[in-house]
Amino acid sequence: MTASSQSPARPAVRLGALARWETLLVILLVGLIAAGARMSPFFISGGNFANLTSSVMEIAIMALPMTLVIIMADIDLSVESMVGLAGAVLGTLVVAGVPLPLAIPVVLAVGALGGLLNGLLVTRAGLPSLVVTLGTLALFRGLANVLLGPTVISVWPDWFTSFGFGTIDGSPIPFTLVVFLVLVVVFWAVAHATWIGRQVFAIGKNAAASRYSGVRVNSMRNWMFVITGMIASLAGIILVARFSSARNDNGTGMTLTVVTVVLLGGVDINGGKGSIPGVVLAVFVLALLQNILRLAGVSSEFQGIAVGLLLVFSVIVPQLARQTRGAVDRARRSRRPPAGPIASGEVTA
C-alpha cells in the first residue's frame, strides 16, 4: 500500500537551475545593463566600464575573505577601520622617508596582525566575533586617528597613483580589476575545490560536529581573520592609490557595503552556505547599480538608502522563498489523504 502510494513520481515543480541565486543575479545584471544602456549612450563604453569597476574594487576585494568568514558563521566588522589604519601607516611611513616598495609589505603585515588580534580574541578568549570586531572597529580607527590626526598625505609617486585609477594600456581594464580577478581565482579555487573550503563550509554548518571529526576549528577561524585583515589592508593601499590621499577617515562606512555584497551574493548570514561566484556577481550588481544611480543624478548620500534596501531585500527574498516553500510543503502533506474513508467519515459525523 505504502509502496504504491509513493511510486507515482510526484510532479515536483523543479525550478532547479532557474531558482538558483546566481541565476537570479545574472538576470538582475542583464536588467541593469539594459536599463543603463537606455539611460545614457555612454553607459556601454570602455571608459564607463573602467570607471564603474574601479570605484568598487576595494569593496570587491574585501568581500572575498568576508565571504569565507560569514560562511564560517563569523563576521568581521572591523575591515573598514583596517582600510583607514592601512592608509595611515602607509602615509606615515612614506612621510618618514621609507620607500613605497618597502612600506607596502609592512602595511600588509599590519593588516595581518590586526586580523590576528581579532582571531585570537575570538578563538582564545572565546568571544563572539561581532563584539570583538566592533571593538577593533573603534580601535583600528582610533589608531589611524592617532597616527595621522587631521593631516592628509597627498604626495605619492606617479606609478602608485596610476596603479590606483589607471587601466592596462589600450584597454578599459583597470589594474585594480586585475588584482581582484587574481584574488577571485584564488578564493574560488580554495573555497570550492580544496579541503580548506570543505572545512570552512563544515565549520559554518556545525562547528561542534566539525571539531569532533578532526577539523581544527579555531585554527581555521584564526587564519580567516588574519587573511581578512591582510586583504583589508591591501584594500586600504588601493584606496590611497585611487584617491592619492591618505586620511584618517579613509574607508568609513565600507563594512556595510562589503557585508551587503556578500549577502546579496547569496551567502547565508547564519553560515554554512554561499559561493564565491555569487559574491562576484553581486559585486558587479552593486557597481552597475551605483553607476546607474549616479547617471540618474542621485547623490552619493542617498545611495546609502539603496545599499541598505539592497541588504534588507537580499535577505528577505530568500527567507520569504524558504517560508513559502515550507508552507506549500506543509499544505501538500496535509492535503494528501492518509486514508479516504476515515476522512469522509469525519465529515459526516
Added chain:
Amino acid sequence: MSAPQPQGGPVARVLGLLGRSRELTLVALMLVMGALVTLGAPQFISVSNLNQVTAMAAIIAIAAVGEALTVMTKNIDLSVESTIGLVAFLVGVILREHDLPVPAAWLVGVGVGLLLGIANGAVITIFRIPSIVVTLGTLSIFRGVVFILAGGKEVNLVDLPPGYADLATDSVLGVPVFVIVAVVIVAAVGLLLWKTKFGRQIYAVGSNEEAAAIMGIRSRTVTFTVFAMCGALGGVAGVMWGIYFGTIYATSASGLVLQIVAAVVVGGVTISGGAGTVVGAALGALFLALINNALLVLQLPQELLQAIYGAVILVAVSADALLSQRQRRLAAREARR
C-alpha cells in the same frame, strides 16, 4: 576532608565581589578615575563640568537602556544612532517650519522613534532575519532619510525657539533635568525587567529561545516589543540630542552606535544574551562619558578617544569571558567534590 577553600586573602575576596557585580566594579573604577583626574585637573570636579558630563551621559544612557534590552534577547540594534539623528533633525525641522508647541514636537519625535523601532522589529520577527543584518540595513536607510529631509541644509540654533538649548543645562533642586529623565527611565525599565513577567520573559528568550518557547513564551512578540522600545528610547535620546546641541546636521550622531554598544557591553550586559541590567548599561554610559571628559580636561589629544573606546570594549568583554570561565571551573571543582 577539610579541603582548602578556593577563597584566598582579602584582596581576592574583594576582587571576587567586584567580579560578581559589574555595577560595583564600574562605580569603583569611576571613583578612582575621578580622584586621579581631579589631582591632574581640579576643574574636573566643578559643577559646570560635571553638568556637562552628565548631560551627555544621560543621552547615551537612555539609548543604551534600549540597546541593552535588545542585547538581552540575544539581538542587537545597530540602527539606533540613525534613529537619534533622524529624530533630532526632524524635531528641529518641525520647530523651525511649523507652529507646533514644543512638547508636541517632542512627542512626534518619540513617536517617530517608536515607528522606526517597530519597523525593525517587524522585519526581524516576521521574516525571521538576524537583527544584525536588518539593523545594519536600516542604519543606512534611516540615515538616508535624514539626508533627504535635510536637503543639504542643517537646523540652526537660531531657527529654534529662544532659550531652547538652555533646557540641557537646566536643573531642578541642583539636579540637571537630563539626569532626572535618565534616572526615571532607567528606574522604570529596571523595574519592568526585575518585577514583571515581561521582564523575566526578556531574559528567558535571551538565554534559551527554545526552552522559552516550550515554556509558552512568545519569543517573537517579546523580540518585537523590545525593538519597539529600543526605537522609542532612541527617539527620547534623539529629542535630547537636539536640545543639547541645538545645531543639527544631517550627519549628527553618526558613529554613536559604537559608544552605545560599548556602554551596554561595559555595563555587563553579555552579548550572548540573557544577562545584565539596565543600571549597568547606564553606568557604562557614564563611565565612557567620564573617560571622554577626562581626556578633555587633562588636555590629552581627542584622537585617542576612539582607540580608548575600542580598547575598553575589548577589555570589558575579555574580562567577562575570563570571569565566566573561572566561575565555570570553580563550579566544576565544587561539583567534583
